[in-house]
Amino acid sequence: MDRQVTRCAGLDVHKDEIVACARIADPGVSGGRRVELHTFGTTTSELLALRDWLTGLGVTRVGMESTGVFWKAPFHILEDVIGECWLLNARHLHNVPGRKTDVADAAWIAELVEYGLVRPSFVPPAPIRELRALTRYRKSQIEERTREVQRLDKVLQDAGIKLSSVASDILGVSGRAMLDALAAGTTDPAVLSELAKGQLRKKIPALREALTAFFATHHRIVVTEILAKLDYLDEAIDRLSVEIDQVIAPFADKVALLDTIPGVDLRTAQCLIAEIGVDMAVFGSAERLASWAGRCPGQYESAGRSKGGKTRKGSKWLRLYLHEAARAASRTKGTYLSAQYGRIKARRGPAKARVAVEHSILVALFHMLERGEPYHDLGADYFTRRRDPARHAQRLISQLGALGYQVTVSAPSPHPDSHAA
Secondary structure, three states: OOOOOOEEEEEEEOOOOEEEEEEEEOOOOHHHEEEEEEEEOOOHHHHHHHHHHHHHOOOOEEEEEOOOOOOHHHHHHHOOOOOEEEEEOHHHOOOOOOOOOHHHHHHHHHHHHHOOOOOOOOOOOHHHHHHHHHHHHHHHHHHHHHHHHHHHHHHHHHOOOOHHHHOOOOOOHHHHHHHHHHHOOOOOHHHHHOOOOHHHHHHHHHHHHHOOOOOOHHHHHHHHHHHHHHHHHHHHHHHHHHHHHHHOHHHHHHHHHHOOOOOOOHHHHHHHHHHHOOOHHHOOOHHHHHHHHOOOOEEEEEOOEEEEEOOOOOOHHHHHHHHHHHHHHHOOOOOHHHHHHHHHHHHHOHHHHHHHHHHHHHHHHHHHHHHOOOOOOOOOOHHHHOOOHHHHHHHHHHHHHHOOOOOOOOOOOOOOOOOOO
16 A cells, blocks of 8 residues: 655644654665654643654654544644645544553554545635634524523423413513513412503403412512623623634625525524535535535445435534525525425435425535526426426326316417417
8 A cells, every 4th residue: 555645743632631653654674664653731831842853753644533622733833834634524534442541552553644544624714714613603692592592491391380371572672571561470360460661552351361360479470680691691692703704704695695695594504604615626526515514315225226324424414404494495486496395305205305405405506606697486386397298197187087087189389479489
């Protein structure tokens, strides 16, 4: 087997320690390779010493296993100095059984890198990584806010308050006014119901009934704390959104492109760019992007027979954003994506239909970013138009005949706008 790089290294990265193994071409030693081993800490000074050690040996390619968040600090320090800094999928690094030590792991990684037996994982450039950190944290705060709203309703239900049964949004203008009054100590349902605004005033009798409850002191304390936390989360989400808008400003045109996809709003477009970047050349094709994201069927072939493989997981964050976009797209009217969802859902169920829509969104996203073009919808009638009209008509006639109907068919009249060539 041919060696692909003359000076390479493998790093076994842990929380407090990094074991480095460098393999250097040296005709003067047995096997033509000199192996250098060294252990470093993970503080900044130790990482700089690791960088100096690798550059001193003339290493041009470094491979490290993706281990939680511990790989990020050494990767960031080495990526601008070493010619090729590779992040490797842990599933591709199975070591020989019976040789499990940190030194053996580092040596094994270095050998795999030397012979080109592994491929680097996608690591976006620094500006995209900065954007990704912000969008992911904002998403976690949005999810935390959702959990707090659910806790709030549980507390109200425990107190016998059925506000969510009357008001569609318990944190709307009317609902928030009533909750603030409850937190302030007002429990009279007549007074609380009079705080309703707009259309909700038509439901004042139902509100009086829903707000008649046993609202104890502990309920008031918990509701007060939840409302305060919701206010903080709203402010934090707004601050993060402002910062994200500034960081993503250089890619504003790309965000505007993705915003034209049905089901993808401005916030989702920002998150999608944060996960996959804007340079589609790193993926090469829409199929490879879908495979990396885990939004296409797996492939498994043995003995000449192809068997359906499982869909790989991919990035949980990208999967989450695509899931939200696909759900929104499936509810749109008169679009290709909604028609695709309905067509597949009828045959294979909603889960597979949703994944198919996610795949379509990814494919469209790839070509839009690659070509710099907005989304072009194929239309809700795309699947009808691509059928052979004669065969489709014959199928419908056969179905009516099977139901006992007698069908008389005449050729369709030409369109009024059509004319002979």
